[in-house]
Amino acid sequence: MDVRVRFAPSPTGFLHIGGVRTALFNWLFARHEGGKFILRIEDTDKQRSERRFEDDILKNLEWLGITWDEPPARQSERLEIYEKNLKNLLDSHKAYYCFCTPEELEDEYQAQMSQGLVPKYSGKCRSLSEEERAVKQLKNPGVIRFRMRDHVVSFSDMIRGKVEFNTALFGDIIIAKSLREPLYNFASVIDDADMKISHVIRGEEHLSNTPKQIMLQEALDLPTPKYAHLPLILGADKKKLSKRVLTNSLNDYRAQGFLPSAIINFLMLLGWHPSDDKEVFTVPEMIAAFSIKRVQKAGAIYNPEKLDWFNAMHIRQLSDVELAQYLKPFIPEEWASDKNRLLRAIAVTKERMKSLTDFQKEAGFVFAVAEYPATMLVWKSATVPQTITRLEYVHALLTKDDGVVFPSEHTATALMEYANKEGRGDVLWPLRVALSGREASPGPAELLRILGKDESVRRIADAVQKLKHTL
RNA sequence: GGCCCUAUCGUCUAGUGGUAGGACAAUGCCCUCUCACGGCAUAAACAGGGGUUCAAUUCCCCUUGGGGCUACCA
Numbered sequence: 001m002d003v004r005v006r007f008a009p010s011p012t013g014f015l016h017i018g019g020v021r022t023a024l025f026n027w028l029f030a031r032h033e034g035g036k037f038i039l040r041i042e043d044t045d046k047q048r049s050e051r052r053f054e055d056d057i058l059k060n061l062e063w064l065g066i067t068w069d070e071p072p073a074r075q076s077e078r079l080e081i082y083e084k085n086l087k088n089l090l091d092s093h094k095a096y097y098c099f100c101t102p103e104e105l106e107d108e109y110q111a112q113m114s115q116g117l118v119p120k121y122s123g124k125c126r127s128l129s130e131e132e133r134a135v136k137q138l139k140n141p142g143v144i145r146f147r148m149r150d151h152v153v154s155f156s157d158m159i160r161g162k163v164e165f166n167t168a169l170f171g172d173i174i175i176a177k178s179l180r181e182p183l184y185n186f187a188s189v190i191d192d193a194d195m196k197i198s199h200v201i202r203g204e205e206h207l208s209n210t211p212k213q214i215m216l217q218e219a220l221d222l223p224t225p226k227y228a229h230l231p232l233i234l235g236a237d238k239k240k241l242s243k244r245v246l247t248n249s250l251n252d253y254r255a256q257g258f259l260p261s262a263i264i265n266f267l268m269l270l271g272w273h274p275s276d277d278k279e280v281f282t283v284p285e286m287i288a289a290f291s292i293k294r295v296q297k298a299g300a301i302y303n304p305e306k307l308d309w310f311n312a313m314h315i316r317q318l319s320d321v322e323l324a325q326y327l328k329p330f331i332p333e334e335w336a337s338d339k340n341r342l343l344r345a346i347a348v349t350k351e352r353m354k355s356l357t358d359f360q361k362e363a364g365f366v367f368a369v370a371e372y373p374a375t376m377l378v379w380k381s382a383t384v385p386q387t388i389t390r391l392e393y394v395h396a397l398l399t400k401d402d403g404v405v406f407p408s409e410h411t412a413t414a415l416m417e418y419a420n421k422e423g424r425g426d427v428l429w430p431l432r433v434a435l436s437g438r439e440a441s442p443g444p445a446e447l448l449r450i451l452g453k454d455e456s457v458r459r460i461a462d463a464v465q466k467l468k469h470t471l
Numbered sequence: 472g473g474c475c476c477u478a479u480c481g482u483c484u485a486g487u488g489g490u491a492g493g494a495c496a497a498u499g500c501c502c503u504c505u506c507a508c509g510g511c512a513u514a515a516a517c518a519g520g521g522g523u524u525c526a527a528u529u530c531c532c533c534u535u536g537g538g539g540c541u542a543c544c545a
Contacts, residue, residue, distance in 0.1 A: 010545045045544055102543070118473050119541080143543050160476070169474060169541090177543050184545045208475055208540045231477080231538090238537060266483095269494090273484055277493045296484080299538055303482045306495045316508095352507045362507090379504065425504040432504065440506035 003035025004198045007061075007068075008188065010042040011053035014249035015060040017302070018203065018233050018241045021267045025230055026201045027066045028268065028290040038195060039072040044187050049076075060250040064260045065283065073195065075187050082182040085190050085220060086144060086175070094219045095175065097133055097142040098125040120171035121145070144179075145172040146186070146216060153211035158199070158228035159295050165211035173212055189213045193222040201228045201292070204299070205240065228292055231271045232299040241302055257330060257356030258307065262314040266307045271296040280313045312354045320346045330356045335367055344450040348442045366450060369437035369459060374470035376439060377463055379429035387430045388467045390422060394431055395460045398453065406453040412445065434463030 007023040009015070030037035039061075043049035058072065089095035098121075100108075109119035126147065128136070136142065150168040157163050175186035182190075192200060207229045217224050233241045241248060253263055265281050273296070274289045281289065315323065320343050327346070328336055335342055345359075345366040352362050364370065378387050394415065401411040419427040428444050435447040435456060448456050 008545085012545075042545065048544070098543095105543090113472075116472080157476095163475075165475070174543055181543085183543070188545085203539090204476065205539055206545085209545090211475095229476085234538075236482095240539070269483065271483090275485090277485070279483095279494060298477050300484090301482060303495070306483065309495055349507095351509095381504085419504085423504090428504040430504090436505095438506085442506080443504080 001198055002196070003030060003033040004038060004196050005030050005035060005201055006038040006040050006192070006195065006197050007066075008040040008042050008191075008202075009057050010045065010048070011050060011057060012045065012048040013053055014251060015057040016241070016250065017248045017253070017263075017267070019057070020060075020064065020066075020250060020263070021233055021270065022201070022203055022230060023061060023066050024064075024264060024267055025272070025290075025292075025295070028287055029199065029201060029292055030069075031287040032290045035198070036069040037067070038070050038197070039068040040191060040195070041072055041074045041076075042184065042187070043074060043076045044182055044184065046076075046181075056249075056251070060254070063254065064250075064264060066264075073191070075182075075191065078187075078191070078194075079180045079182075081194060082176070082187055082190055083179045086179050086182070086186075089146070089175075089219065090144065093147070095144050095146050096126060096128070096172075097137065098145045098172075098174070099128075099136045099140045099142040100124055101140070118169060120169070121173075123172060126172065141178060143174045144176040146175045146219070148172050148212075148215060149218075151215065153214050155210060155214060155224070155227060157207075157210075158226055158292050159231075160207075160229060160297060163207065163210070165208065167211055167215055170212060175216070185209055185212050186216060189216045189220070189222065192225055193217070193220075197225050199226045199228060201230065204229045204232050228295070231296050233270055234299045234301045236301060238299075238301065257358070258311050259314045259318075259326065259356070262307065262311040265314065266310045270300045270302065280310070280317075282317075308354045312351075315353050315356070316351055318350075320350070323350065327356055327359055331360055338367070341366060341450075348446050348450055365436040365438055365441065369462075372433070372437045374466045377430045377433050377467060379425045382426050382429075383423055384426075386426070388464060390427050391430055391434060391460055391464050391467070393418065394427065395457060395464065398448070398457055398460070401453060405449075406456070407445075407448050430463070431460070434460045 005026040007019075007026050009019055009023075027037050029035070039058075041054050041057075043054065061068070086095065090097075100121075105121070108122055112119045125142075125145070148167050148170055150166075152164055152166050154162060154164045173185060174183060176182045191197075210227055210229075214224055216222075235241050250263075261283055264283065264286065268281070268286055268290070269279065272290070273294055275294070278289075318326065323346050324336075324339075324342055327342075331342075335345075345363040348366075349359055349363045353359055377391070378385050397411060397414055397418070398407060401407050403409070403411065407415065415427075432441055432444045432447065433439065435444060435451060436442075437459075441447065451459070
């Protein structure tokens, strides 16, 4: 059997982290099995669907590298096929028109509940004659209901095993508002069959829709795909994440400097685990390792700190040149155009970054020294505050350096000898502050190397001036 | 309320009918002029009750907790 899976979002909001996880598991499954991954836009709800959301979903999936194998299908462009199947169902009396108003239904449900009964459609319009139907339809277009056969539906979920539902509890569900306005359970069944979807991998919130869809498949004589219902991603409050705010939109993650591979790695391990303890995966490794059998059953609480960690790990796995590309949207243009300096800045900053947005503040000193007080140059544990003369000594030492590599091995040795003699903190601290303008920074040796001779000497001279003016 | 799903450290999880392992976060120590990295270490879990069994975290049942669904949304 050809493996064909789909991600079927409804464009009623920006792509969010829960949707990405569903897409990802489908995609990993397809890639692992050598099958096809298909995108289907479920935009049957005309009120809530918006083109900008569809664009957002496609754009972000692309950014994540979750690629689709066929042009995306849009349900709003497939109305003929739904209409045809709806007519078929109507003609064979497996579906019928219902003219009960929402108000009537509401009253009915209230009455049932007050008697302690399960609210369920009474079946009032189930056996209207053709004439009655025609008369009623004059003033009320009605909706189309599916005649639900009382039956215990049993199916085997790839993740949960055998699941059973009694359809008698559902009543006759509405499958379309009109011949050209299908509703989710119906449109989804038609499309999965028409697109020859072999495995339906979706969120657990659809578990209770599955028996309804299976009954529809039976009525339409369509095959039943294999089902896998993924555990939900929950927020810190343990509620379904997608119900929560839009701070979980992918656009936000992107703007906050997360790498696509880090997001994917993090999401893959939320509800899935390899047979060993490996955690940091490249995308090809994920595809190779993925198996639906090892998907978790219980919902997983989303843990932003671990995402930060994955992001830091993935940033480190990038080459300096690759990282420079990712950094582009997060840095001033002057930085990006000064390629050599940028690459050197990346080299010392890479392992200090948890997010791409960290670069600007971590590496800013490479491009310009921020204003700092002269007192910062004095080491807090300085035995004797001779900061000026020590910096002057270092300045003189470096000025003499004419090695091709700065500082030359000879100078570097001399510098460390001096530091060991005078006290490391007494020499290295002021030197480091003079070079970076900051209390926390990479070490002085690294700074000298990335700044180069001219800039280093200039910065130290500036520091000496600063001290002289202040004291 | 009804139906369904589910239950191992704070979080993500491994695991087995017979010492409960890893990761994130936390804490401490080491490295060290600072920050970060790194290294080492500490603390931290089988929801409860019944069975089955020589033995249950593991298998079964119940309870409890959590979640989802219960739309003319998907």
